[in-house]
Amino acid sequence: MSAGFDVILxxxxxxxxxxxxxxxxxxxxxxxxxxxxxxxxxxERLAGSLEGIGRILGMSRNAIFPLxxxxxxxxxxxxGTIIEIxxxxxxxxxxxxxxxxxxxxxHGIIETGFLFxxxxxxxxxxxxxxxxxxxxxxxxxARLPHFRNMTD
Amino acid sequence: MSTxxxxxxxxxxxxxxxxxxxxxxxIPIYLLVVLxxxxxxxxxxxxxxxxxxxxxxxPGDAIVPIVTGLFTDEYGVIAAMKSFDFSMAQITTxxxxxxxxxxxxxxxxxxxxxxxxxxxILIMRIALAIVIGLLTGWLGGVFS
Numbered sequence: 001m002s003a004g005f006d007v008i009l010x011x012x013x014x015x016x017x018x019x020x021x022x023x024x025x026x027x028x029x030x031x032x033x034x035x036x037x038x039x040x041x042x043x044e045r046l047a048g049s050l051e052g053i054g055r056i057l058g059m060s061r062n063a064i065f066p067l068x069x070x071x072x073x074x075x076x077x078x079x080g081t082i083i084e085i086x087x088x089x090x091x092x093x094x095x096x097x098x099x100x101x102x103x104x105x106x107h108g109i110i111e112t113g114f115l116f117x118x119x120x121x122x123x124x125x126x127x128x129x130x131x132x133x134x135x136x137x138x139x140x141x142a143r144l145p146h147f148r149n150m151t152d
Numbered sequence: 153m154s155t156x157x158x159x160x161x162x163x164x165x166x167x168x169x170x171x172x173x174x175x176x177x178x179i180p181i182y183l184l185v186v187l188x189x190x191x192x193x194x195x196x197x198x199x200x201x202x203x204x205x206x207x208x209x210x211p212g213d214a215i216v217p218i219v220t221g222l223f224t225d226e227y228g229v230i231a232a233m234k235s236f237d238f239s240m241a242q243i244t245t246x247x248x249x250x251x252x253x254x255x256x257x258x259x260x261x262x263x264x265x266x267x268x269x270x271x272x273i274l275i276m277r278i279a280l281a282i283v284i285g286l287l288t289g290w291l292g293g294v295f296s
Contacts, residue, residue, distance in 0.1 A: 027170050
């Protein structure tokens, strides 16, 4: 050990306390935002106006809503939405593959943006930078023969 | 009560409950990382990963939050990162790597459940985490 136990204990105590504070500082506002987004069906409405973006990404309009849920709110919400949608009007194989690429590269931007901003990261990079990166990768993927030739 | 007020109330309760759940995992991770940091393992880890981390313009220490994140989640990254003194540019690079590849066991299981190929997603995430790490590290100076 390169430091005395009192130093280590003090660091553990103050660090634990500030971890508790920063987690609550992120999660309570986040969950309020998520509730508001759900109650007012914000994402459903937004999805309708993003059809053009779907076309650039090679997705049908059906795929935009679950993708948006996953990207904005988190992968578990996205997964739940995909499972629900597949029960009613199943997504095509190509849509599923492209949603998987985008959603697994970039999800929960509100939550992670908040969280890493509090932790000291550049908030624009961890939100917009990741969105842009996932967007470009998905756009490219949609043009690869492997994805383009997917049929049901 | 208005819809908005109910949403705020429900959100607060959910946020608090989720916070407690996450902290039960985060605090032990944090405590373990503090112990590792002061143990003789740390200088050895630092030296071992110095070359690999330097391609992302990160110090050897950065391996700790990155590896923690692979197996736990974003909150594990935060908990593991906390006890080190990283600069804003370094935190941003660690964030970009860890946010692209994290919670691999849990999120792979989730992928399987939705009907996505977990193996392919895993390979894609790790490969692209390296790409985005190189990119952010290389652009690093711009963000600090």
